[in-house]
Amino acid sequence: MPCYRCGARQTDPDHGPSPWRRGVRSDRQVLVCPDCQHGRDWTADLDHCTSCGATALVCRLGEVECRTCGRVRATERMAEPPAPSDGSGLSEEVAAALSRVLGGDGLAT
Numbered sequence: 001m002p003c004y005r006c007g008a009r010q011t012d013p014d015h016g017p018s019p020w021r022r023g024v025r026s027d028r029q030v031l032v033c034p035d036c037q038h039g040r041d042w043t044a045d046l047d048h049c050t051s052c053g054a055t056a057l058v059c060r061l062g063e064v065e066c067r068t069c070g071r072v073r074a075t076e077r078m079a080e081p082p083a084p085s086d087g088s089g090l091s092e093e094v095a096a097a098l099s100r101v102l103g104g105d106g107l108a109t
């Protein structure tokens with residue numbers, strides 16, 4: 001699963017914990033690469049636990065569990081079917097992130 005913000009592919013470190021962070025955004029599990037954790041409050045874009053405010057959430061089928069306090073809530077929308085394997089590899093979030101980076105009309109070259 002690539003970084004939801006920049007689309008970078010996850011790479012496993014030779015040793016030690018991965019610097020990538022998991023989170024849930026709009027009821028979907030996302031990963032955030034180390035680069036996107038710098039410079040601003042990257043957790044602002046993520047879903048927060050309704051009980052303790054943590055962003056260490058795990059999204060499962062139909063529910064989101066907080067890994068900090070253990071609260072489980074149902075997701076607001078039904079689980080979506082798996083994305084078609086058409087080879088594009090770009091999720092909606094990544095496409096949206098790219099359009100933001102490009103300033104919205106950056107595609108009009």
Ligand SMILES: [Zn+2]
Pocket residue numbers: 003004005006007008032033034035036
């Ligand atoms: Zn990133």
Ligand SMILES: [Zn+2]
Pocket residue numbers: 049050051052053054066067068069070071
């Ligand atoms: Zn919590």
